Amino acid sequence: MQLENPQKQRPKISKKAWISETAIIIGNVxxxxxxxxAHNAIIRADEPCSSIVISDGCNVQDNxxxxxxxxxQVLIGPETSLAHGCIVHGPCKIGTRCxxxxxxxxxxxxxxxxxxxxHNATVRKIIVPDGKVIPDGMAINRQAAVEDLGDVxxxxxxxKGSVVRANIDLVQGYQALEMEV
Structure with a gap:
């Protein structure tokens, strides 16, 4: 479902993307x-002067x-995976291949x-440099804690690459099914 926001902005979606019928996308996206x-994803840029950009090759998984x-603004760089049930809340910028x-x-x-x-980590009010790993379950909200993060x-x-490849295969597979109908 794609909806206009109160500011009369509608999502702009590439014809080369695949969007589940149960996903909800609202506004300046x-x-x-x-x-x-994927199914039951919610992508909302409905508040005044808000926007969301999801770059090429990304996957936004279930829920x-x-x-x-x-x-x-929420900016999601190319080839980034947002796994099942995560929350990305703006302001936020996520780099390439994350x-x-x-x-x-x-x-x-x-x-x-x-x-x-x-999985189940929380990241808030910090800048994480390139190539770092925030471990399962870690809550990180102090910039000083970034120094202790390990490298990818x-x-x-x-x-990371296998997740992106699997989801691009899904895009192509679902698009092929739609062309058969």
Missing amino acids: HIGDNVFV VIIHALSHS FVGFGSVVFDCIIGDDTLVM TPDLTEF
Whole structure:
């Protein structure tokens, strides 16, 4: 379902994206090529002067919530995965080739490229440099805590890539099914 917001803005979605019929996308939202938006995802840029940009090759999995507060923006870089049930709340910028794990909450922060926010983590009011890993369940809301974060390992880099590839395959598969109908 795609809806206009109170400011009369409608989502702009690439014809090369695949959006589930049960996803709800409201307002000033831009979705790029090869983006997969799964079932029951909610993407809301409905408050005044809010916007959301989901770049090419991203995946927004089941039950993800993305919301931008008034006068804020959510930017999600290319080839980023938002896993089942996570919440991304603006203001927020997530870099290229990132992963935000199951049930994680990301709010009022900047996350650098190639970073993983693992499952059930909370990231708030900090800047995370490129290539870091926020472990499962960690709550991080002090900039000083960033110094203790580990670096992305080759196996985690492969994991992130495999999630993106699987979801681009889903985009292509679902689009092929729609063409058959």
